[in-house]
Amino acid sequence: MQISEIPLPEHLKQQYLAKGMQVLYPPQAECVERGMFEGRNLLVAIPTASGKTLIAEMAMHSHIARKGKCLYIVPLKALASEKYEEFSNKGVRVGIATGDFDRRDDMLGNNDIIVATSEKVDSLLRNNARWIAEITLLVIDEVHLIDSSHRGPVVEMVIAKMRYRNPAMQVIGLSATIGNPKVLAGWLDAELVTSTWRPVDLRQGVFCNDRIHFREGERRVKVVSKNFDDINLCLDTIAEGGQCLVFVSSRRNAEAFAKRAAGAIKSEDPGLKEPAKELERTAETEMGKTLAACVARGAAFHHAGLSRPERAVVEEGFRKGLIKCISSTPTLAAGLNLPARRVIIRDYLRFAAGEGMQPIPASEYHQMAGRAGRPRLDPYGEAVLIAKDEGQVEELFEYYIDAPAEEVHSKIAEPNALYTHVLSLIASGFAGTRNELLSFMDRSFYVHEHRQGRLMQRAVDTALKFLVDNDMILEVGEHLGSSEFGTLVSRLYIDPRSAAMIVSTLHKESDYSDLGLLHLICSTPDMPRLYVRNTDRAALDRMMDEHDGEIWLEMPGEEEEQEEYYRALKTAMLLSDWADEMPDARICERYSVGPGDVYGMVESVNWLLHASGELSRMFALTFHPRIREYETCMKNGIRRELLPLVKLRGIGRVRARRLFNNGITSPEAVLGAGIETVTKLIGRGIAEQVFAQLEKRVRATPLPEGEDNMAGQSTLSRFR
Structure with a gap:
């Protein structure tokens, strides 16, 4: 099917044709034939790199041409940014929403395409964003994640709520290959499009004894390293002019392989100097310095412990073909578009708590293998597992x-x-009685799968009992309504169990404590927690002794609960050190984490601190000012003494501390010190920005009655 024949806006067709795209891939053509442009719902379950995003983009532009509005849901923030870039600069307005969970974000409604995470869409529905009613097309990327115990319930409820609100809306689900696509398509009332077609031929094999074994034959691999099969496979790929991704089970393994690969590749490409120098310049940890050294030789590692700028440098270097090999945990396979000639799945066992090392699912293998082969760049792609013996x-x-x-x-x-x-x-x-609640749940994928739904009814009853007992839901006869407390908890987008725990503890405590609040928050179901090693226990016990009276929650008696108590305490210690201005490198070393982990935990706790502040306004008003202050401290990683300075745009934890240590402790003191003194401490550009802000404040402050407004300075740099 020719692109020129498709009912799309002319400017979009021309952009596609300019990129050399003249004919649709077979799965894309099938979507058109199945009624994509006539508003039919679709479930597209096809291999990675088979053109799923283009299917969605064509459908969205078709809707926009008819004055429609489109919502594109992704599972990860990083994927949202990638899709936002991909959809931009094509003649339509594109917005992105991944942030605060208690805002309506009405301005987003001015866009034609809104890219958002499923959690953000759920929060927009809870906060009654007006533009949601205008959505005519809903696209759910990676819809197979409905099977995830972590994200799946949110994806499922968002789809059910959106279809309830906008019954005429078209729905397109984009999925990796799954085992029961007909069942999922049936729930979505969708035409099913499945295919094994790929734009690049995929060869899948198993490496053993210096050969890759394929179903249709073998291929010998040159032995360079006597000890490491993964290095031999990597160098074999590079010798053919390709790049490779190596998937391993842990961060430590990813870093160890990258170091070995860098030593084997020894690239002297001058293009690597700039990304290596950028990584070295910003490296604050040993991990960051190791990454810079690896990139300088043409290898890299990629995992969630890296900071966002570090990940961006690695991804860009790989896309440009400068970095020849990336070793990664499976985070890279979860949607980011980084294909390679060869994908090596070295580790197919993963540690599971309480179960030891377990095989990864076949679907995860297929997700990783699907990264093999770059369309229009590689003649084929290879996915290779490494066997331990014949x-x-x-x-x-x-x-x-x-x-x-x-x-x-x-x-x-x-x-x-x-x-x-x-x-x-x-x-x-959405529901005002128990029957209406159960009736809505009948719209769920669960009830579509299990027609009787008895387990669902029991689960709803259990949840309702908890919510009524904790005064979040009011039950009067048949009627169900949310209390002011319940409405706030729903808007704040936190687990009701977290809210109940926070409120009951705030009620009991008479003396405020930053550490008490932090440990409480880190004990809630919403907060990710660090693991505790046996060697950590002594330091945690010492900390409890040193801060006796500040920690609100008591040590439980059960050993399993004690483990969770210690995990929450260790996480609280890390966050307390961050707010106490401990350098990032020292935090990473002290807690054996990466900058990306610190960023993730600070982001999570900031939201829960914000929620705690809102709950304290309702239940513990005397704590409210202190919690709001600590929220700002945590957001910026500062002690309270720097709060006046970080109110100035452009002043973060490092610049604020530098000013404070030089006796400049407030905005007024900045003014008094003068721009030349401040420039020496924080640089000319930032100093000028800061003084421009202060100048506006001075102009906006009315003079006391009777004061001669002709005296003194008209601006900070000019006398009258």
């Missing part, structure tokens, strides 16, 4: 290469999933 070769073929992807199933009826969703349905007006 006996394992056939086993790996059966368990992964020849195995179908697993089925996806609803996770909404799991014990802890429904508390927040039952509350939001009542607080947002």
